[in-house]
Structure formats: C-alpha cells, structure tokens
Amino acid sequence: VMMLMSCTSTMISPVTLRRRYHVFSFPSLVYILLLLIRWEEERSTDGSKWRFLEHKGPVFAPPYEPLPDKVKFYYDGKLMKLSAPAEEVATFFGKMLDHEYTTKDIFRKNFFKDWRKEMTSEEKSKITDLNKCNFSDMNEYFKTQSEARKQMSKQEKQKIKEENERLLQEYGFCIMDNHKERIGNFRIEPPGLFRGRGDHPKMGMLKRRIRPEDIIINCSKDSKHPKPPQGTKWKEVRHDNKVTWLASWTENIQGSIKYIMLNPSSRIKGEKDWQKYETARRLKKCVDRIRNQYREDWKSKEMRIRQRAVALYFIDKLALRAGNEKEEGETADTVGCCSLRVEHIKLYPKMDDQEYVVEFDFLGKDSIRYYNKIPVEKRVFKNLQLFLENKQPEDDLFDRLNVRMTSMMDKLVTYFHISVTKNYLSHLVVSFLGDAADDSIPAKILSYNRANRAVAILCNHQRAPPKTFEKSMQNLQTKIDEKQNQLSTAKKQLKAAKADHKASHDEKSKKTLEVKRKAVQRIEEQLMKLQVQATDREENKQIALGTSKLNYLDPRISVAWCKKWSVPIEKIYNKTQREKFAWAIDMAEKDYEF
Ligand SMILES: *[C@@H]1O[C@H](CO)[C@@H](O)[C@H](O)[C@H]1NC(C)=O
Numbered sequence: 001v002m003m004l005m006s007c008t009s010t011m012i013s014p015v016t017l018r019r020r021y022h023v024f025s026f027p028s029l030v031y032i033l034l035l036l037i038r039w040e041e042e043r044s045t046d047g048s049k050w051r052f053l054e055h056k057g058p059v060f061a062p063p064y065e066p067l068p069d070k071v072k073f074y075y076d077g078k079l080m081k082l083s084a085p086a087e088e089v090a091t092f093f094g095k096m097l098d099h100e101y102t103t104k105d106i107f108r109k110n111f112f113k114d115w116r117k118e119m120t121s122e123e124k125s126k127i128t129d130l131n132k133c134n135f136s137d138m139n140e141y142f143k144t145q146s147e148a149r150k151q152m153s154k155q156e157k158q159k160i161k162e163e164n165e166r167l168l169q170e171y172g173f174c175i176m177d178n179h180k181e182r183i184g185n186f187r188i189e190p191p192g193l194f195r196g197r198g199d200h201p202k203m204g205m206l207k208r209r210i211r212p213e214d215i216i217i218n219c220s221k222d223s224k225h226p227k228p229p230q231g232t233k234w235k236e237v238r239h240d241n242k243v244t245w246l247a248s249w250t251e252n253i254q255g256s257i258k259y260i261m262l263n264p265s266s267r268i269k270g271e272k273d274w275q276k277y278e279t280a281r282r283l284k285k286c287v288d289r290i291r292n293q294y295r296e297d298w299k300s301k302e303m304r305i306r307q308r309a310v311a312l313y314f315i316d317k318l319a320l321r322a323g324n325e326k327e328e329g330e331t332a333d334t335v336g337c338c339s340l341r342v343e344h345i346k347l348y349p350k351m352d353d354q355e356y357v358v359e360f361d362f363l364g365k366d367s368i369r370y371y372n373k374i375p376v377e378k379r380v381f382k383n384l385q386l387f388l389e390n391k392q393p394e395d396d397l398f399d400r401l402n403v404r405m406t407s408m409m410d411k412l413v414t415y416f417h418i419s420v421t422k423n424y425l426s427h428l429v430v431s432f433l434g435d436a437a438d439d440s441i442p443a444k445i446l447s448y449n450r451a452n453r454a455v456a457i458l459c460n461h462q463r464a465p466p467k468t469f470e471k472s473m474q475n476l477q478t479k480i481d482e483k484q485n486q487l488s489t490a491k492k493q494l495k496a497a498k499a500d501h502k503a504s505h506d507e508k509s510k511k512t513l514e515v516k517r518k519a520v521q522r523i524e525e526q527l528m529k530l531q532v533q534a535t536d537r538e539e540n541k542q543i544a545l546g547t548s549k550l551n552y553l554d555p556r557i558s559v560a561w562c563k564k565w566s567v568p569i570e571k572i573y574n575k576t577q578r579e580k581f582a583w584a585i586d587m588a589e590k591d592y593e594f
C-alpha cells in the first residue's frame with residue numbers, strides 16, 4: 001500500500017507537463033498552456049484556492065403554500081383541519097401514497113414520529129394512529145396539480161423558463177478571482193421525507209426545511225457579501241480561502257454537511273478531474289510492481305500483511321470498492337472489500353470443472369447486490385481458508401485490517417478502478433472497433449456503449465430495469481415492423497420499376513428506377529438504425545452506464561475515439577457532460593493514449 005501511495009502521490013505538475021510538451025500536437029499544446037496559465041495564475045503554495053470570491057448565496061425552496069380549503073383531511077373518518085406546519089408534513093406523505101415506501105413499517109414509523117413533532121398539542125392529542133389518517137383527498141389533489149402542469153400552455157411554460165433563467169443569471173454565477181464561474185447546485189432542496197437507498201433505517205424521517213439561519217457563507221472579506229432574505233440572518237459569514245465551498249449547512253437526517261460548490265465545468269473542478277486521470281495514468285506504470293508485491297505478500301509471516309494482500313488482489317481483480325467504516329445502524333447494511341464478513345463468501349475447492357472457486361454474495365454501495373463466482377489462485381484460496389478459521393458468520397473476514405489502512409486503500413481504489421477499467425476499455429474499444437471505419441454511426445455507438453457496458457459490469461453498476469422498459473421496447477419493435485413492411489413494399493416497387501425499364505428503355509422509367517433504388521437504400525439504413533438501437537437498449541436493460549462513464553473513464557479516451565472515427569461528440573456526451581469535460585475535448589487528439 002505504501003508503494004502505491006508513493007507512486008501516486010507525486011502528482012504531475014504543470015511544469016513537468018510543460019517539459020513534456022512534445023507529446024502533444026500544436027493546437028492542444030496551446031490549449032494546455034492556456035489552461036496552465038489559468039491554473040497557475042491563482043495556484044499558490046500556501047494551499048489557498050482563491051483570492052477573491054463573490055456570490056449571491058443560495059436560492060431557498062419556495063415557502064409552503066397551504067392547501068385550498070376544498071382539499072380535506074380525515075382522521076378516523078372525521079373531517080379535520082390541520083395547522084399549516086402539520087399540514088405541510090402531511091402533504092409530503094400524501095404525495096407519495098402510491099409509492100410502496102408508504103407501506104413500509106420503518107417508513108411509516110419514522111414519518112409518524114417526525115410528523116407529530118410538527119403538530120400543535122391539540123393535534124397531537126387527537127392524531128395518535130397513522131392508520132386512521134386518510135390522505136386520499138390530498139393525493140388526488142396533487143395528481144390533478146401535476147396533470148395541470150403537464151397541460152400548461154406554451155406561454156405559461158415560457159414564463160417559468162424565463163424565471164429560471166433569471167435565477168440562474170442572478171445566483172448561478174460567482175466571481176472567483178478574475179473569472180466568472182458557474183455554480184453547481186445553488187438551489188437548496190425543498191423539505192420532504194427522506195428515502196435513502198435500500199432498506200435505510202432512517203427512511204420516512206422529515207428532511208427539514210433549510211433556512212438562512214442554517215447557512216454558513218464563505219466569501220472574501222472585500223467582496224459584496226450575499227444578503228440573506230429580508231428579516232433573516234445567516235448563521236455565519238466566513239472568509240476561508242483554503243476551501244472552495246461557497247456555502248454550507250448541516251442536513252438533519254444523517255448530520256452530514258452539505259456544500260454549494262462550483263459547477264464541474266469550472267476551473268477548480270476541471271483541474272481536479274484532470275489530475276485524477278493523470279494519477280491513474282501514472283499508476284498504470286507501477287501496476288505490475290504492485291501486483292508482484294501483493295503476490296509476494298500472500299506468503300508473509302504476518303497475518304495482517306497477508307490479509308491486506310488478498311484484499312488488494314480482490315480489489316484489483318474484481319474492481320471491488322475498498323469499503324470504509326461507518327457507524328452502526330446509520331445506513332443500510334452494505335459492505336466493501338475490506339469490510340466483508342465471513343457470511344459473504346463461500347469457498348469451493350472444486351466446482352464443476354474449476355478449482356478454488358470463491359463465491360461472493362453481499363450488498364455493495366447503494367444496496368446493490370454483488371454476486372460473483374470466480375476461480376482464484378491456490379495461494380489466495382488457502383489464505384482465505386486460514387482467515388475463516390474459528391470465525392462466526394458475522395465476523396470480519398479481514399479482521400486485521402485497521403481503519404486507517406482501509407481509508408487509505410479507498411483512495412487508491414479509485415485510481416485503481418480508473419486505471420484497470422481503463423485498460424480494459426481501450427482493449428475492448430480496440431477489439432470492438434478494430435476496423436470499424438466503415439460502420440455507420442449507430443453501429444459505432446453501439447460498440448462504444450458495449451465497451452462502456454463491459455466496464456460498468458466489472459464495477460457492478462446495476463440498475464433495476466426502468467419501469468417503462470417493456471413499453472418502450474414494444475414501441476421500438478412496432479417501428480421496426482413498420483419499417484420492414486415499408487421495405488418490402490419498396491422492394492416490390494423497385495422490382496416493378498426494373499421490369500418497366502427493361503421493357504420500355506426510356507428516360508422516364510430510368511428515372512423512376514433510380515428513385516426507387518434510392519428509396520430502398522434509405523429505408524434499409526433507417527431499419528438498420530432502429531435495429532441497432534433495439535440491441536443497445538436490450539443489452540443495457542439492467543446496467544447503469546453513467547457512473548463509469550462520468551467517473552472512471554478518462555474522457556480523453558472517449559474524445560479521442562470520437563475524433564478517430566468521426567463520431568460527433570454529442571453522441572457520447574450531452575451538453576452538461578460536454579461542459580464538464582471541456583478540458584478533455586480540447587486536449588485529446590485522435591491518437592491520445594492513456
Ligand atoms: C378517505 O376519504 C375519501 C374522501 O376524501 C373517501 O372516499 C374514502 O373512502 C376514505 N377512505 C377510507 C379508507 O376511509
């Protein structure tokens with residue numbers, strides 16, 4: 001692990017990069033220099049991130065608007081008018097009535113407990129059983145409201161759009177040193193009920209409304225300080241240029257601190273992203289050394305070192321998360337590699353025609369099940385047997401790994417993922433795309449998505465098939481069928497035109513023949529496009545591509561690939577993603593190598 005640290009800690013410095021300028025072609029060199037100038041301009045040795053920072057503070061969620069009188073709430077069959085605070089919280093529940101969350105015991109219990117805190121003492125004494133509450137009128141009301149929103153006229157929609165644009169212009173930008181930068185999340189989430197992933201023990205709890213009194217503002221002393229809404233105060237105004245947050249508050253469910261930060265396209269974020277991939281790139285160079293080392297360590301006399309080496313092997317081979325410590329009962333019971341318990345693995349000395357098979361079955365990040373069976377090397381297998389000796393199912397598999405080491409490994413794993421998955425990707429891209437030069441754009445994109453999918457599968461980024469999946473597949477299939485009919489009609493017409501031309505040999509029939517031939521060609525292309533789309537969608541049914549695409553794949557690889565095969569960048573990255581990866585889009589030439 002120390003070795004890993006030592007080879008990743010020396011971040012590539014702009015100076016080194018400048019010395020290596022010959023690696024880049026001329027236009028990208030100019031671009032890099034510009035970037036460096038921008039980055040170095042403010043980069044100072046004392047760790048400060050800015051000298052001047054001015055912004056307008058966050059945009060708060062709109063205040064609660066009481067329900068119209070016609071919307072009723074019944075308790076135990078009797079009409080009851082709720083006080084505004086109690087009603088507000090009731091609407092959070094009423095809105096979700098169709099969701100299965102509201103049937104879950106923990107959710108109901110947590111909600112009811114928090115709801116009662118918002119009630120007047122009279123309400124509290126009356127409302128004692130959630131089962132006797134009838135929210136159906138509220139639910140009906142919100143459904144009508146959302147229907148009405150969908151039916152809005154063009155002008156009304158335009159008005160909302162303009163209002164959003166106005167807020168963006170006013171609050172969405174800050175001045176950091178000499179640059180105007182986009183702020184990422186300047187709107188504060190409205191209050192609601194906490195859901196969490198999986199069976200989160202806190203689901204149903206009230207996510208409180210955030211008020212100016214909760215907000216700490218960070219800005220420079222000599223800037224125009226943001227003004228809190230009339231009649232309110234900020235919790236505090238600080239001037240700390242060692243951090244890049246503009247504002248922060250503590251949310252009440254997990255007690256975690258939330259920040260308002262710059263948009264991913266901003267200077268600071270772009271630089272961080274770039275460094276991440278550069279580190280991964282450097283890691284690639286010492287990966288072999290690390291692998292040799294952990295193999296050596298499987299034989300170590302010290303149990304701690306053996307455990308570390310086996311854990312590292314799994315992380316490397318399976319791209320598992322390291323998994324950090326968390327407080328008990330805080331979140332759903334999820335684990336990473338280092339927090340695996342005895343019950344999460346099974347050993348099979350022999351299985352079918354394979355030897356030394358390990359079966360993994362556990363809940364990983366976001367409660368996503370990880371299930372895998374893999375043959376491992378004999379030495380790993382023997383070590384695992386040793387680690388399992390005299391342990392109970394709920395004991396830690398790697399009981400000698402300490403917390404500090406785990407968190408250190410966690411950092412490294414990110415780089416490991418990028419580096420390893422990246423190698424995998426470029427390998428796949430090459431094998432899928434070897435001589436794809438003649439393929440149509442949709443076929444090329446299918447290949448790209450396949451490569452991306454392979455990485456997502458490796459990282460276990462699953463998703464439940466979208467609710468609309470079957471429906472949208474059916475629609476697509478209908479379109480394909482229609483196209484096929486069109487095609488056979490067009491082919492028949494072409495045949496007839498041919499016969500016609502053969503018989504008459506005149507100009508008119510020749511022209512018709514040409515037109516028909518073109519039509520067949522066009523329809524064939526359209527059909528192919530639809531078929532490729534169907535394949536892509538089907539293969540993607542249970543896989544979430546986003547995480548690996550946005551966090552693990554060096555965007556320069558994707559960009560270079562697009563340039564090489566003349567695929568428009570827009571087909572791979574949407575607008576927000578293009579902003580995030582602007583640096584890579586300008587930097588990567590088609591021969592870029594990771
Ligand atoms: C809840 O109230 C609605 C009227 O708003 C009524 O139609 C419905 O039967 C009530 N449900 C129950 C379970 O009492």
Ligand SMILES: *[C@@H]1O[C@H](CO)[C@@H](O)[C@H](O)[C@H]1NC(C)=O
Pocket residue numbers: 546550574575576577
């Ligand atoms: C682009 O994709 C991201 C998901 O990666 C999504 O959150 C975002 O809204 C999309 N942006 C646009 C402009 O479509």
Ligand SMILES: CC(=O)N[C@H]1CO[C@H](CO)[C@@H](O)[C@@H]1O
Pocket residue numbers: 216217218238239240243245246247248259260
């Ligand atoms: C307030 C805020 O959002 N950001 C930081 C400002 O500076 C302090 C340090 O003094 C940080 O703790 C805050 O997170």
